[in-house]
Amino acid sequence: MWPDAPRHALGAQVRILDLGKPGHVRTPLYVRGKVGVIDQVCGDFENPEERAYGRVGGARIPLYRVRFAQADLWPDYEGRPQDQLVIEIYHHWLQPA
Amino acid sequence: MSERLISDVGGLPSGPVPREEVPQLYWEKAMIAMFNVLIAKGLVNLDEFRRAVEQMTPDHYAGASFYGRRVDGVAALLVEKGILDGVELERRALAILTAGTRDHVA
Amino acid sequence: MTAHDHDHDHDDAHDHDHDHPHGPHPTREDDDLELTYSEARYLAMRGMLIKQGILTGDEIMRRLAVNDLASPHQGARMVARAWVDPAFKARMMADAKSAARELDIAVTEAKLTVIENTPQTHNLVVCTLCSCYPRSLLGEPPAWYVSKAYRSRAVREPRKVLGEFGLAFPGDVEVRVHDSNADLRYMIMPLRPEGTEGLSEEALAALIPRDALVGAALVDRPA
Structure with a gap:
C-alpha cells in the first residue's frame, strides 16, 4: 500500500513542506516550513486531499504526529521555553530535516 | 506562501474565548444525525463536507453560525452531487421560513 | 400532502x-x-x-x-476506571477504542487517543481547522471549543487561554497543545485529585467536568 518512500521513524527530525496545493488540505499554514520531530507513527489513512473530492477508497498513506517547540512556531511565543505542540501530518508533507 | 483557507485560523489574533454555554437545539441534533446517516450511506464523506465549508465566501463563513455552516455545507454537497435540486431546495426553505412553522415540511 | x-x-x-x-x-x-x-x-x-x-x-x-448515548460522562467513566485500575489504564493508553468497548461505549471515530496529564505536563486539545472532537464518546463539543477565538488562540497563546479558564501552571510545567486536525481524536486523562483515595469509581467519575477531558479544566477534590 505504501511502497514508494521510506517512512519516517519515531524521533526523526522533519520539516513540514509548503506544497502550495490549492483546495482542501489538512496542514495548517502555521506549521509549514517548520522543523519538528516525529512524536508518533499513527498508521495509514486515506488521503483527505483525495476524499474531499469524492475520490474514496484510494491508497492509504502514513500519518504522523509531529511535535514542535512552541518557540520554533511562534517567534514571539510568550509561554515557557519547554512548551510544545503536536499536530497530525500526512507523509507527503514531510521531508527529513 | 500558500493562500490561507478560511478555515485555517490557527495563530490568528482573536478576542477572548466566549464561555457562555449554548445548549444544542433539537433541530441541530437532528441535522447532525441526518448528516451521519448520509455518511453511513456513502453519499457524502467528512472530508468533502470540510471542503464544501471551506469553499464558502469569507463573509458567509464568518456570518453563519456553527450549525448554519453545517447545514449550508451539506446542502452545497448534495446539490453539487446532483442528489438535490438546488432551486427546489431554496424554494422549499423559503416556503417553510415564510410559513414560520415546523409543520410545513412539504 | x-x-x-x-x-x-x-x-x-x-x-x-x-x-x-x-x-x-x-x-x-x-x-x-x-x-x-x-x-x-x-x-x-x-x-x-x-x-x-x-x-x-x-x-x-x-x-x-x-x-444521544455520547456524553462527557462516558469519557469520565473511562478516566475513573483508569484511575482505579492500572491494567485498564494500560489497555486504554494502548487502544482507547477497545478499552471503551469494555465499558460498553462504542467509539466510532477511526482512532481515539488518550493523553495523560502528569505533574510535569498539562495537555490541551484544539482543532484549529474545524471542530474535530471525540463526538461518539463525549457528544457534541461545547460552544467555546468550536469558537474562532479558541481555535485561533489555543495554539499560539495556550497559557493565556488556559488563564481565561482559570488554570495557571508553574513555570516548570510544560503546556503541550494537541491540534486535532486530521484522523485521530483525543481525550485528556486528567490528574486524579488528592484526597479521593476512598471514593468509588462512580463517585470519581462524577468529579470530572466535561472541559477536563480536553484539558481546559482540572478535576477538583470533593468539597
Whole structure:
C-alpha cells in the first residue's frame, strides 16, 4: 500500500513542506516550513486531499504526529521555553530535516 | 506562501474565548444525525463536507453560525452531487421560513 | 400532502414514516423558538431526501438515539476506571477504542487517543481547522471549543487561554497543545485529585467536568 518512500521513524527530525496545493488540505499554514520531530507513527489513512473530492477508497498513506517547540512556531511565543505542540501530518508533507 | 483557507485560523489574533454555554437545539441534533446517516450511506464523506465549508465566501463563513455552516455545507454537497435540486431546495426553505412553522415540511 | 398529515405525539420511537414525505415530527422541545433560515433549510433538505427515498425519518431518529448515548460522562467513566485500575489504564493508553468497548461505549471515530496529564505536563486539545472532537464518546463539543477565538488562540497563546479558564501552571510545567486536525481524536486523562483515595469509581467519575477531558479544566477534590 505504501511502497514508494521510506517512512519516517519515531524521533526523526522533519520539516513540514509548503506544497502550495490549492483546495482542501489538512496542514495548517502555521506549521509549514517548520522543523519538528516525529512524536508518533499513527498508521495509514486515506488521503483527505483525495476524499474531499469524492475520490474514496484510494491508497492509504502514513500519518504522523509531529511535535514542535512552541518557540520554533511562534517567534514571539510568550509561554515557557519547554512548551510544545503536536499536530497530525500526512507523509507527503514531510521531508527529513 | 500558500493562500490561507478560511478555515485555517490557527495563530490568528482573536478576542477572548466566549464561555457562555449554548445548549444544542433539537433541530441541530437532528441535522447532525441526518448528516451521519448520509455518511453511513456513502453519499457524502467528512472530508468533502470540510471542503464544501471551506469553499464558502469569507463573509458567509464568518456570518453563519456553527450549525448554519453545517447545514449550508451539506446542502452545497448534495446539490453539487446532483442528489438535490438546488432551486427546489431554496424554494422549499423559503416556503417553510415564510410559513414560520415546523409543520410545513412539504 | 397537507401540513398536518403527521401525528403530534412527539414520540421518537414510534414515528410512522413509511411513504410519507416527512416522517416523524422534525422538532420537539424547541417548538416555541422562532424558525431560522438555517433550520428551514435543514427541514427542506430533510423533506426532499425523504421524499426522494434517499433516507427515512426512522433512520434519522435511530441515529439521533445513538448520538444521544455520547456524553462527557462516558469519557469520565473511562478516566475513573483508569484511575482505579492500572491494567485498564494500560489497555486504554494502548487502544482507547477497545478499552471503551469494555465499558460498553462504542467509539466510532477511526482512532481515539488518550493523553495523560502528569505533574510535569498539562495537555490541551484544539482543532484549529474545524471542530474535530471525540463526538461518539463525549457528544457534541461545547460552544467555546468550536469558537474562532479558541481555535485561533489555543495554539499560539495556550497559557493565556488556559488563564481565561482559570488554570495557571508553574513555570516548570510544560503546556503541550494537541491540534486535532486530521484522523485521530483525543481525550485528556486528567490528574486524579488528592484526597479521593476512598471514593468509588462512580463517585470519581462524577468529579470530572466535561472541559477536563480536553484539558481546559482540572478535576477538583470533593468539597
